[in-house]
Amino acid sequence: MKKLSEKDIEKKLEKMEGWEFVDNAIETSFQFANFKEAFSAMTRIAFECEAQGHHPDWSNVYNTLSISLSTHDAEGVTEKDFKLAKSIEEIIEGTQE
Numbered sequence: 001m002k003k004l005s006e007k008d009i010e011k012k013l014e015k016m017e018g019w020e021f022v023d024n025a026i027e028t029s030f031q032f033a034n035f036k037e038a039f040s041a042m043t044r045i046a047f048e049c050e051a052q053g054h055h056p057d058w059s060n061v062y063n064t065l066s067i068s069l070s071t072h073d074a075e076g077v078t079e080k081d082f083k084l085a086k087s088i089e090e091i092i093e094g095t096q097e
Contacts, residue, residue: 003076012082019085025057025070026077026085030092032063041065044091054084 004012009021019028032038038060045067049055057068067088069081 001071001074001078001080003071003074003078009077016085016089021077022068024076025068026081027066027068028085029064029066032065035060035062038063038065041092044094045088048087048091049084052080052084052087054080056084056088 006021009026013019013021013026016026019026021027030038030041032041042058042060042065045056054069054071057070059066069084070076071078071080
């Protein structure tokens, strides 16, 4: 998988609310009503990550889930990261309905 240029990354991020390019990765965070809802979303995301064979750097503190995506083999952000980010967005949208 080919590493994207910073220009390409910034262009793609224009279409993604809440995501930023930081330290050679795309990052975001989500807030939930409580720990249970945050952990439930993480569980759903974990299954999708496993299906895609791509795993985030992430953390959870009480009701906040922070996610950072980069492709370690490419030493930067690739299309693989944007594909997973889109899937994460869809999962989060489904949990807030």
